[in-house]
Amino acid sequence: MSNCSSCPSHGSCSKSESSCGVQNNPNNKIKKIIGVMSGKGGVGKSTLSVLIAKALNKKGFKVGVMDADITGPSIPRLLHIKDEKAMTTGETIHPVATQEGIKVMSLNLLIEDENQPVIWRGPVIAGAVKQFYTDVLWGELDYLVIDMPPGTGDVALTVMQSIPMTGIVMISTPQDMVSMIVSKAINMARKIDIPVLGVIENMSYVLCPDCDKKIRIFNKEGMDQFLSNMDVELLGELPMMTEISSLSENVMPITNEEVQNVLEKTTQKIINA
Ligand SMILES: Nc1ncnc2c1ncn2[C@@H]1O[C@H](COP(=O)(O)OP(=O)(O)OP(=O)(O)O)[C@@H](O)[C@H]1O
Numbered sequence: 243m244s245n246c247s248s249c250p251s252h253g254s255c256s257k258s259e260s261s262c263g264v265q266n267n268p269n270n271k272i273k274k275i276i277g278v279m280s281g282k283g284g285v286g287k288s289t290l291s292v293l294i295a296k297a298l299n300k301k302g303f304k305v306g307v308m309d310a311d312i313t314g315p316s317i318p319r320l321l322h323i324k325d326e327k328a329m330t331t332g333e334t335i336h337p338v339a340t341q342e343g344i345k346v347m348s349l350n351l352l353i354e355d356e357n358q359p360v361i362w363r364g365p366v367i368a369g370a371v372k373q374f375y376t377d378v379l380w381g382e383l384d385y386l387v388i389d390m391p392p393g394t395g396d397v398a399l400t401v402m403q404s405i406p407m408t409g410i411v412m413i414s415t416p417q418d419m420v421s422m423i424v425s426k427a428i429n430m431a432r433k434i435d436i437p438v439l440g441v442i443e444n445m446s447y448v449l450c451p452d453c454d455k456k457i458r459i460f461n462k463e464g465m466d467q468f469l470s471n472m473d474v475e476l477l478g479e480l481p482m483m484t485e486i487s488s489l490s491e492n493v494m495p496i497t498n499e500e501v502q503n504v505l506e507k508t509t510q511k512i513i514n515a
Contacts, residue, residue, distance in 0.1 A: 250275050250386075251406035264406050265372075269334075270380045272306075274408040276387050276512050277401070277436070281427030283392035285415045286444035286480075287311070289489060291389035292320040293496070294411065297505040298512070299344050300495075303384035306337065308374050309348030310401050311391050312367045313360050317348045319490040328352055335378045347378045367391070368400035375405050385512065394423075394430045402434045409439040409515045411477070411508060414468075416446055416460035421468035428472050438474055439511045442504060446479035456481070477511060478504030 246252055246259045250272050278291040291307060299305045309317035318324045318338075326338040328351040335352070337345040349370065350356045360367070371391070380386060388405070391397040410431050414424040424441070431438050443465055447456040469476050478500075480486070485496045496502075 249406050250408060264404055265376045266406075267376050267379075270378075270383070272380055272383045272386045274385050274512070274515060275405060276385060276439075276515070277390050277407050277410040277431075278387060278413060279390040279398070279410050279427050279431070280392065280413045280424060281394050281430075282414075282420050282423040283314075285413050285420060286486075287392070287413050288316045288320060288389050289486060290411070290413050290442060290444065290480075291387050292317065292489065293486075293501075293505055294508055294512070295344055295385075295387045296342070296495070297509045298385050298387070299342055301509065301513075304343075304382060306345040306347070306380050306383045306386045308371075308378075308386060308388045309346070309350070310371045310374065310388050310397075312349050312362070312370055312397070314392070315348045315350040315356075316490075317346060317389055318350045318356075321346055322490070322493060324350065324356060326351060333377055335373075337378055337380065345380060345383070347374050347380075364396040368397045371397065371401050372404050394426050398427075398430070399434075402431065402436060407436050409437045409512070411439050411512070412441045412474070413444055414441050414465075415444055416458070416462065416465045418464050421464065425468065425472055428474060437515065439515055440475040440477035440508070441469065442477045442508060443479045445482040448482050475511075477508045480504055 249266050278287050280287050295305050295307045307317055309315045321340045323338050328338050329336045337347045338351050339345050412424055414420055428438050447458045
């Protein structure tokens with residue numbers, strides 16, 4: 243059932259209640275929904291979804307993470323809850339909460355063996371993601387961070403059309419092919435009228451362990467050109483580093499100053515969205 247008063251887009255939406263296809267669960271009060279998207283797989287979407295959620299949680303906000311990457315769900319591992327299972331009562335699914343209180347829903351929290359593949363066709367996957375919005379008891383949240391499915395296909399489109407998103411943070415890496423595909427994702431978001439809050443360039447450089455020099459493997463000019471062509475803000479550049487790649491094994495927060503700066507700028511942008 244569509245319910246304008248409980249919708250995160252209430253007040254900024256041009257649709258009437260009768261023309262709205264979004265189903266809001268009346269038991270949930272979610273203030274803002276932020277998608278983390280790329281268009282290209284393997285660029286760090288899930289990693290950044292977790293880092294952004296943790297940064298918002300550290301600021302004292304109530305945060306949830308929805309793992310909409312149904313065929314490659316990695317959020318439970320990254321948040322150290324891979325052995326937990328979500329409970330269901332009737333048609334309601336209860337999210338699993340992390341130690342710091344972040345509520346999480348992922349297909350891997352519903353299946354017995356995380357190593358089993360999900361061999362479903364697009365519409366079934368899209369239906370599962372919609373259920374993560376309508377049937378999960380998120381309760382009161384300041385922010386729901388959605389780790390978007392990779393690509394700009396059917397599932398991403400359904401998520402973007404059926405969940406009222408406040409904005410999208412795009413993740414890219416400094417490679418020509420990636421920025422071309424990320425441009426498609428940015429154009430897709432704009433066509434559906436979802437604001438793109440900015441781009442995080444992940445794996446931008448490696449820090450020399452001896453002299454701290456930034457070693458850039460890819461051409462930086464290509465990224466500058468991409469940002470200006472797409473008229474999109476750069477939220478920051480993240481180094482390629484072990485502290486980030488070992489997020490699923492390491493429970494200690496990442497202390498690197500550059501990572502902190504990128505997360506601070508991103509969370510401020512989300513808070514002001
Ligand atoms: N800045 C970084 N430094 C080092 N490793 C990183 C960094 N960002 C991501 N990785 C690693 O790259 C791999 C892919 O990251 P991640 O799973 O977050 O990408 P994704 O875009 O969500 O992928 P998929 O599309 O498959 O879901 C992971 O092994 C992750 O640990």
